[in-house]
Amino acid sequence: xxxxxxxxxxxxxxxxxxxxxxxxxxxxxxxxxxxxxxxxxxxxxxxxxxxxxxxxxxxxxxxxxxxxxxxxxxxxxxxxxxxxxxxxxxxxxxxxxxxxxxxxxxxxxxxxxxxxxxxxxxxxxxxxxxxxxxxxxxxxxxxxxxxxxxxxxxxxxxxxxxxxxxxxxxxxxxxxxxxxxxxxxxxxxxxxxxxxxxxxxxxxxxxxxxxxxxxxxxxxxxxxxxxxxxxxxxxxxxxxxxxxxxxxxxxxxxxxxxxxxxxxxxxxxxxxxxxxxxxxxxxxxxxxxxxxxxxxxxxxxxxxxxxxxxxxxxxxxxxxxxxxxxxxxxxxxxxxxxxxxxxxxxxxxxxxxxxxxxxxxxxxxxxxxxxxxxxxxxxxxxxxxxxxxxxxxxxxxxxxxxxxxxxxxxxxxxxxxxxxxxxxxxxxxxxxxxxxxxxxxxxxxxxxxxxxxxxxxxxxxxxxxxxxxxxxxxxxxxxxxxxxxxxxxxxxxxxxxxxxxxxxxxxxxxxxxxxxxxxxxxxxxxxxxxxxxxxxxxxxxxxxxxxxxxxxxxxxxxxxxxxxxxxxxxxxxxxxxxxxxxxxxxxxxxxxxxxxxxxxxxxxxxxxxxxxxxxxxxxxxxxxxxxxxxxxxxxxxxxxxxxxxxx
Amino acid sequence: xxxxxxxxxxxxxxxxxxxxxxxxxxxxxxxxxxxxxxxxxxxxxxxxxxxxxxxxxxxxxxxxxxxxxxxxxxxxxxxxxxxxxxxxxxxxxxxxxxxxxxxxxxxxxxxxxxxxxxxxxxxxxxxxxxxxxxxxxxxxxxxxxxxxxxxxxxxxxxxxxxxxxxxxxxxxxxxxxxxxxxxxxxxxxxxxxxxxxxxxxxxxxxxxxxxxxxxxxxxxxxxxxxxxxxxxxxxxxxxxxxxxxxxxxx
Numbered sequence: 001x002x003x004x005x006x007x008x009x010x011x012x013x014x015x016x017x018x019x020x021x022x023x024x025x026x027x028x029x030x031x032x033x034x035x036x037x038x039x040x041x042x043x044x045x046x047x048x049x050x051x052x053x054x055x056x057x058x059x060x061x062x063x064x065x066x067x068x069x070x071x072x073x074x075x076x077x078x079x080x081x082x083x084x085x086x087x088x089x090x091x092x093x094x095x096x097x098x099x100x101x102x103x104x105x106x107x108x109x110x111x112x113x114x115x116x117x118x119x120x121x122x123x124x125x126x127x128x129x130x131x132x133x134x135x136x137x138x139x140x141x142x143x144x145x146x147x148x149x150x151x152x153x154x155x156x157x158x159x160x161x162x163x164x165x166x167x168x169x170x171x172x173x174x175x176x177x178x179x180x181x182x183x184x185x186x187x188x189x190x191x192x193x194x195x196x197x198x199x200x201x202x203x204x205x206x207x208x209x210x211x212x213x214x215x216x217x218x219x220x221x222x223x224x225x226x227x228x229x230x231x232x233x234x235x236x237x238x239x240x241x242x243x244x245x246x247x248x249x250x251x252x253x254x255x256x257x258x259x260x261x262x263x264x265x266x267x268x269x270x271x272x273x274x275x276x277x278x279x280x281x282x283x284x285x286x287x288x289x290x291x292x293x294x295x296x297x298x299x300x301x302x303x304x305x306x307x308x309x310x311x312x313x314x315x316x317x318x319x320x321x322x323x324x325x326x327x328x329x330x331x332x333x334x335x336x337x338x339x340x341x342x343x344x345x346x347x348x349x350x351x352x353x354x355x356x357x358x359x360x361x362x363x364x365x366x367x368x369x370x371x372x373x374x375x376x377x378x379x380x381x382x383x384x385x386x387x388x389x390x391x392x393x394x395x396x397x398x399x400x401x402x403x404x405x406x407x408x409x410x411x412x413x414x415x416x417x418x419x420x421x422x423x424x425x426x427x428x429x430x431x432x433x434x435x436x437x438x439x440x441x442x443x444x445x446x447x448x449x450x451x452x453x454x455x456x457x458x459x460x461x462x463x464x465x466x467x468x469x470x471x472x473x474x475x476x477x478x479x480x481x482x483x484x485x486x487x488x489x490x491x492x493x494x495x496x497x498x499x500x501x502x503x504x505x506x507x508x509x510x511x512x513x514x515x516x517x518x519x520x521x522x523x524x525x526x527x528x529x530x531x532x533x534x535x536x537x538x539x540x541x542x543x544x545x546x547x548x549x550x551x552x553x554x555x556x557x558x559x560x561x562x563x564x565x566x567x568x569x570x571x572x573x574x575x576x577x578x579x580x581x582x583x584x585x586x587x588x589x590x591x592x593x594x595x596x597x598x599x600x601x602x603x604x605x606x607x608x609x610x611x612x613x614x615x616x617x618x619x620x621x622x623x624x625x626x627x628x629x630x631x632x633x634x635x636x637x638x639x640x641x642x643x644x645x646x647x
Numbered sequence: 648x649x650x651x652x653x654x655x656x657x658x659x660x661x662x663x664x665x666x667x668x669x670x671x672x673x674x675x676x677x678x679x680x681x682x683x684x685x686x687x688x689x690x691x692x693x694x695x696x697x698x699x700x701x702x703x704x705x706x707x708x709x710x711x712x713x714x715x716x717x718x719x720x721x722x723x724x725x726x727x728x729x730x731x732x733x734x735x736x737x738x739x740x741x742x743x744x745x746x747x748x749x750x751x752x753x754x755x756x757x758x759x760x761x762x763x764x765x766x767x768x769x770x771x772x773x774x775x776x777x778x779x780x781x782x783x784x785x786x787x788x789x790x791x792x793x794x795x796x797x798x799x800x801x802x803x804x805x806x807x808x809x810x811x812x813x814x815x816x817x818x819x820x821x822x823x824x825x826x827x828x829x830x831x832x833x834x835x836x837x838x839x840x841x842x843x844x845x846x847x848x849x850x851x852x853x854x855x856x857x858x859x860x861x862x863x864x865x866x867x868x869x870x871x872x873x874x875x876x877x878x879x880x881x882x883x884x885x886x887x888x889x890x891x892x893x894x895x896x897x
Contacts (some may be wrong), residue, residue, distance in 0.1 A: 026779055037708065038764065040804055041716040099785030102774040102836055104797040111787035130797050135715055139800060143773035150768050158761075182753060211710045245678050245685030246731070247712045348714070350680050351734050428779070477691040477704070520694055521703040525663045526754035528706060 005030045006438040009191040011162040013039030016403025017197035018141035019427030025148040034157045043211035047134025050126035051420040053091035062123035064088040075411025076558040077641035082378035087425045103140045104129045118417045126417045162218045166456045173398030174445045177460045188453045190445045192438035200368040200404040206484025208365035219405045220538035227394040229620040230407030233549030234369030239302035241364030248364035252342045256295045261326045264315045274358045300559035303363040307493045326358035369410035372401040389437035392430040402426040412558015467530045472516030476533045495562045500551040545620045545627045555614040567606045578642045655741035672697035683730040707756035717803030721756045727810040747810045763804045766826040770849045774838045786837040799832040801871045808865035820854035824865035828878035847889040
């Protein structure tokens with residue numbers, strides 16, 4: 001008798017979900033891919049810059065090992081090293097695959113892949129397709145999945161929402177409960193494994209660079225069902241985004257690179273037209289504070305300073321949280337030539353021409369470094385054992401996570417153009433894990449008693465019945481906005497424990513008010529409101545994870561700055577001194593101040609102590625209606641963590 | 648000039664695919680840099696009509712809000728476009744919002760565009776690669792061809808071209824400009840060109856390229872400036888050659 005094909009349910013149709021679907025089809029699995037909307041509209045389409053792979057096409061000496069080191073350092077040593085190393089070694093093959101499936105990557109004169117430099121690395125490592133690399137990658141992967149769908153191997157369930165996992169009495173995930181967003185009917189699908197590739201949680205902050213579907217609800221639901229959530233408090237911030245009423249849109253760093261000057265009026269609440277404010281009344285705060293780097297300070301420093309000016313000095317333009325990014329001193333021809341594309345975007349969404357009027361910008365939540373905790377298994381070479389069913393598995397057997405929904409591959413501040421790579425890498429790499437897991441199961445979902453499915457379905461039917469009955473005085477969409485404002489004002493870049501304690505109370509208040517929500521639409525066809533209320537419930541729980549993790553992490557790592565715990569790195573510090581320090585220590589040499597410039601030894605001791613305590617992943621587990629936070633060691637078996645220089 | 652205190656919206660509502668549509672007015676507080684989406688979000692937060700009646704919030708589709716996902720396409724003051732780039736200050740008021748008319752209605756401003764994706768299956772809009780394992784580099788391709796493909800590849804299946812097209816109707820099976828342009832995209836690729844004939848056969852039948860009335864409005868409404876009429880001409884030329892070939896070979 002032929003063996004039944006493995007049936008895998010994938011939730012989410014962005015880069016991670018589509019690559020997993022493609023690879024699983026190739027491994028002869030039957031795939032159900034579930035999405036809130038048409039797959040082609042997933043948030044991954046928003047990625048612009050490119051995707052990294054150390055192919056060394058320009059003979060600059062780039063290697064996957066260098067890519068690995070840059071990535072680990074970019075994440076401030078918080079990522080598990082074997083995984084990142086494997087990803088970097090797989091990257092060239094991934095780029096070639098993407099090229100073969102038709103991504104319109106820019107090419108050289110010889111017709112091969114062109115690479116550019118990105119985010120401060122020394123190598124041309126980034127392959128790109130115009131300024132819409134994410135869109136191009138999603139489309140090519142979507143086409144491959146459509147091809148398998150045409151051949152009858154994929155079922156697309158678009159306009160369906162994942163509500164939760166079906167978990168049997170052995171604690172194994174056996175399927176999912178889905179919500180048809182048109183008929184509003186709930187039903188279960190059975191499968192050998194479920195993959196959550198549901199993206200990031202930017203909507204917890206309401207206005208971010210994320211798409212509106214990025215509520216993090218699916219991952220949070222997994223946490224509420226017992227999965228561990230890792231590094232929740234690490235949220236990547238981009239310093240310059242275009243403020244909008246509906247969302248914040250990215251303004252590329254190149255605007256500063258081409259001479260953009262950041263300033264605010266010196267007087268608070270100065271309502272004058274920026275062009276009529278004389279030079280003497282403008283505060284070029286980056287240039288004044290950082291004479292050497294000026295407007296070109298790194299992302300985290302720029303974000304922190306803008307935040308400080310707006311919230312602590314209350315000098316935001318017109319009293320609003322924004323500052324000017326001014327290019328008007330440059331000629332129109334120059335700007336057109338160098339920055340045409342991105343300036344058009346600004347004009348399109350604000351109606352103002354940045355060649356004539358200074359742009360208004362503000363840092364924005366951009367990418368989540370946290371997500372569902374996932375496992376991996378390394379081999380003896382420090383690479384990943386690709387056959388292991390543990391790879392990308394959450395702490396619920398049979399429930400897997402990939403892409404931004406998982407917590408791997410990041411730290412507090414990751415390297416540009418790596419996120420697309422990590423999404424595709426996880427999607428591709430996990431296929432063997434998922435199939436091997438399915439092969440090793442001691443019973444199939446077909447043998448799981450039907451009551452397991454019925455009970456889970458009825459749990460969700462009751463839950464939605466209760467939501468529809470909610471008839472209080474709070475509008476759920478308004479409450480969501482208030483949650484976002486709370487998170488935005490206190491759990492962003494600069495973090496202060498007193499404020500964070502208050503934030504926790506503010507979140508509790510929102511949780512109390514949530515009970516008084518009114519389900520403002522109770523109709524039975526294509527009604528998005530009950531679904532949104534459930535997502536809001538998840539977002540409240542996720543905000544608790546983020547805020548508590550931030551409160552507990554008493555250190556300054558990556559972009560998250562806790563002034564009270566700044567280790568005060570000496571300005572002339574060289575990170576290699578620390579390697580020397582460790583070496584001497586290992587050899588049992590006496591450690592004397594005279595070995596190093598003044599103050600350096602003390603700093604290195606502080607750094608070492610801090611790492612002992614904090615070079616760990618935060619793990620949130622759901623307990624007593626809130627997160628219990630514990631810490632897990634990071635696998636640093638390949639590269640020794642060392643101080644980063646912030647300039 | 649002092650900005651207005653509020654903005655009036657007149658929105659076409661429809662509760663179910665088969666129910667009768669009706670109009671409702673909403674008065675939304677004016678805010679700087681507001682767009683149609685942010686105003687719809689304000690209506691969600693306070694779903695009360697201009698006449699003071701509490702109603703269900705308006706349903707619409709949107710996602711990226713950066714004009715790259717293609718979700719939020721609708722008719723704004725009678726013109727098909729994305730709602731995220733429709734800035735309130737640049738629109739004539741009151742602002743009329745309607746769902747696209749050429750696709751089956753779902754609810755309010757939402758329509759079902761699955762026909763566009765079904766068409767992509769009909770014309771096999773993909774590259775049939777020999778597996779996704781590591782087979783080395785892709786085919787060499789000039790950057791000029793890449794540039795041509797890139798422009799076509801930006802199509803986000805928003806449906807603007809089909810909404811504007813007089814030939815594309817709810818009850819016929821005309822494929823429309825977006826699909827023809829994808830045929831051109833895949834035929835341009837060295838690997839894709841190997842299945843050129845299959846794609847051309849698919850657009851040579853009913854609802855295919857011959858049904859195009861050459862009204863040229865598709866290209867005018869395309870938010871991505873995709874050269875759709877060029878695509879139609881090119882695929883038309885390729886199909887004619889294919890037809891001649893078929894005449895002699897088959």
